[in-house]
Amino acid sequence: MNTPPLNTPSGTPESGNTPPAGAPFLAVENLVVEYPVPGGTFRAVDDISFTVERGTSLAVVGESGCGKSTLAHSLVRLIRPTSGRILLEGTDLGALSERRLRPHRRRVQMIFQDPYGSLDPHLSAEDIVAEPLRLAGERSRTARSKRAAELIDRVGLPSSALQRRPAEFSGGQRQRIGIARALASDPELLVCDEATSALDVSVQAQVLALLRDLQASTGLTFIVISHNLGVVREISEDILVMRSGSVVERGATAAVLASPVEPYTRALRRAALDPAAMRGRKPRSVVSARAGGARADDTDTRPRPPAEAATVSGTTE
Numbered sequence: 001m002n003t004p005p006l007n008t009p010s011g012t013p014e015s016g017n018t019p020p021a022g023a024p025f026l027a028v029e030n031l032v033v034e035y036p037v038p039g040g041t042f043r044a045v046d047d048i049s050f051t052v053e054r055g056t057s058l059a060v061v062g063e064s065g066c067g068k069s070t071l072a073h074s075l076v077r078l079i080r081p082t083s084g085r086i087l088l089e090g091t092d093l094g095a096l097s098e099r100r101l102r103p104h105r106r107r108v109q110m111i112f113q114d115p116y117g118s119l120d121p122h123l124s125a126e127d128i129v130a131e132p133l134r135l136a137g138e139r140s141r142t143a144r145s146k147r148a149a150e151l152i153d154r155v156g157l158p159s160s161a162l163q164r165r166p167a168e169f170s171g172g173q174r175q176r177i178g179i180a181r182a183l184a185s186d187p188e189l190l191v192c193d194e195a196t197s198a199l200d201v202s203v204q205a206q207v208l209a210l211l212r213d214l215q216a217s218t219g220l221t222f223i224v225i226s227h228n229l230g231v232v233r234e235i236s237e238d239i240l241v242m243r244s245g246s247v248v249e250r251g252a253t254a255a256v257l258a259s260p261v262e263p264y265t266r267a268l269r270r271a272a273l274d275p276a277a278m279r280g281r282k283p284r285s286v287v288s289a290r291a292g293g294a295r296a297d298d299t300d301t302r303p304r305p306p307a308e309a310a311t312v313s314g315t316t317e
């Protein structure tokens with residue numbers, strides 16, 4: 001297998017996979033997701049439609065239980081939609097059989113909330129990052145190692161990180177490994193489900209800066225699920241507000257957060273601005289000398305996130 005450069009769009013002449021003219025990068029059409037529950041089904045996503053253009057970031061916000069993660073899991077096909085379409089450059093991912101989905105799977109990757117639980121504690125960082133390459137059919141261990149080293153460097157970790165296991169990293173460093181693993185598949189769309197919410201505020205800023213940098217350099221498209229309106233402001237151009245499985249408001253992030261039209265969005269913003277909604281979080285100690293080099297998390301002087309780190313669900317959970 002030739003390892004492609006980061007984020008070579010599959011709809012380019014190199015890929016031979018030409019998208020229909022004028023098709024948006026991602027179009028979600030009338031998406032419905034129901035879970036089986038005793039005595040029937042529960043509709044967690046209720047007829048959602050939206051589009052996302054390549055290289056942009058869409059934030060999805062809403063109170064706990066409104067269906068954000070269900071939407072995210074549908075996008076990466078961890079869940080198969082009950083009805084509706086998820087069109088990536090015109091290809092309906094939701095309708096494809098597992099076999100036909102395989103070539104598209106790499107195109108949409110997810111970064112999970114929990115940098116502690118989402119990495120196999122028994123594997124080295126190199127093996128974690130190289131695993132998607134192995135699954136994609138890369139047989140050469142040397143090629144996998146080389147690519148893992150490139151990706152570890154790309155996410156700002158030192159090469160000494162390659163042989164260490166997850167327990168030896170800080171939360172922010174683990175999330176960087178999770179990002180490197182997601183990048184290994186050469187994705188075009190990254191779905192970040194509360195990807196920074198388990199991190200200290202300053203480490204959040206570093207991971208957000210990394211995501212923004214990746215987007216600027218590779219043209220990645222993001223869907224960012226977050227309770228944190230500060231994070232949403234930092235990373236998204238557009239915002240989609242969900243309530244009880246439906247979209248209640250959609251628009252440019254700055255405009256929607258400055259003057260929300262829907263009463264529900266206003267209530268979310270009030271909840272986020274209420275100091276009582278702040279989640280108290282003690283600073284965790286960050287990188288130690290043991291973690292081998294201080295490139296990430298402790299030397300970063302990039303701008304900190306906005307002071308508002310309140311969570312949307314802070315007052316509603």
Ligand SMILES: Nc1ncnc2c1ncn2[C@@H]1O[C@H](COP(=O)(O)OP(=O)(O)OP(=O)(O)O)[C@@H](O)[C@H]1O
Pocket residue numbers: 035036037042044062063064065066067068069070071313
């Ligand atoms: N496997 C399941 N079976 C039945 N109901 C489920 C299942 N998973 C989620 N739900 C329900 O679907 C609804 C949406 O859940 P989801 O996790 O998508 O919400 P969310 O907005 O991501 O919440 P949070 O912000 O708390 O993570 C919730 O009412 C939840 O209880």
